[in-house]
Amino acid sequence: MKARPFFSAILLALLLFGCSCTQVAITGRKQLNLVPDSMVNSLALDEYRSFLNENKLSTDTQATAMVTEVGKRISEAVGLYFKQQDRYEQVADFNWEFNLVENEEKNAWCMPGGKVVVYSGLLPITQDENGLAVVMSHEIAHAVARHGSERMSQGLLYQMGGIALSTAMKDYPDATQQLFITSYGLGAQVGILLPYSRLHEKEADRMGLIFMGMAGYNPQTAVDFWTRMAQSKEGSVPELLSTHPSDATRIQGIKDAIPEAMTHYYKATGQTPPTYQYQFGGS
Numbered sequence: 001m002k003a004r005p006f007f008s009a010i011l012l013a014l015l016l017f018g019c020s021c022t023q024v025a026i027t028g029r030k031q032l033n034l035v036p037d038s039m040v041n042s043l044a045l046d047e048y049r050s051f052l053n054e055n056k057l058s059t060d061t062q063a064t065a066m067v068t069e070v071g072k073r074i075s076e077a078v079g080l081y082f083k084q085q086d087r088y089e090q091v092a093d094f095n096w097e098f099n100l101v102e103n104e105e106k107n108a109w110c111m112p113g114g115k116v117v118v119y120s121g122l123l124p125i126t127q128d129e130n131g132l133a134v135v136m137s138h139e140i141a142h143a144v145a146r147h148g149s150e151r152m153s154q155g156l157l158y159q160m161g162g163i164a165l166s167t168a169m170k171d172y173p174d175a176t177q178q179l180f181i182t183s184y185g186l187g188a189q190v191g192i193l194l195p196y197s198r199l200h201e202k203e204a205d206r207m208g209l210i211f212m213g214m215a216g217y218n219p220q221t222a223v224d225f226w227t228r229m230a231q232s233k234e235g236s237v238p239e240l241l242s243t244h245p246s247d248a249t250r251i252q253g254i255k256d257a258i259p260e261a262m263t264h265y266y267k268a269t270g271q272t273p274p275t276y277q278y279q280f281g282g283s
Ligand SMILES: [Zn+2]
Pocket: 138, 142, 196, 200, 201, 204, 239, 240
């Protein structure tokens, strides 16, 4: 989307003067947010319920239990992190739910308010609970960081001239619903693909690794997961296989973010970090 100068000026003014801005946890980045959580969560709940009506839950009880367990542990870690930061209000209205649906797509998402869905087509790639933790913590990070709301705010600004969400919903209900669907990465269901930006992906990767580490899952396993994911590319896969960033860039970014996440992992699991011994000489 090309930014028109007029709207760019409004955006700049909003960011500079701090109105309607929120700050992303962990990275501290300031983001535009014109969208109240309560309204977004209620829109999300409608979409979530209709998705569950149209999609069959998995009958694999073992895999379903694993998705629930991994989700529960990550969401508890998220809650703990925000409590420690004295920002619990940012996740207090999350009402977590975790589902595994029968669908061959390699996909997963977390809607605003904590409604998480994993598609069964992803399980051959996640392989075990660590792989699942990589994906689920990444998707949860997008939701916790309000990436969808940020995109929706940009859409309200650029496409609708900066009107309030309530006005948009009243005056342009169809366009607003469309904007919601694309902003929150749900567009694949209706054939629209809007990948998250490279910035959002990188942020979700870093936050996700920390959350999985805090939940006691080893962040080092993320490199293998994303390598398997990159190798599995065939057909169209939304969100998780978006072209931003490229696989090599993403995997390098993951490697760079692992040491920080490992400190949380060692703390959560009570393990002692390895000490590195320098070796001199030798061949
Ligand atoms: Zn993502």
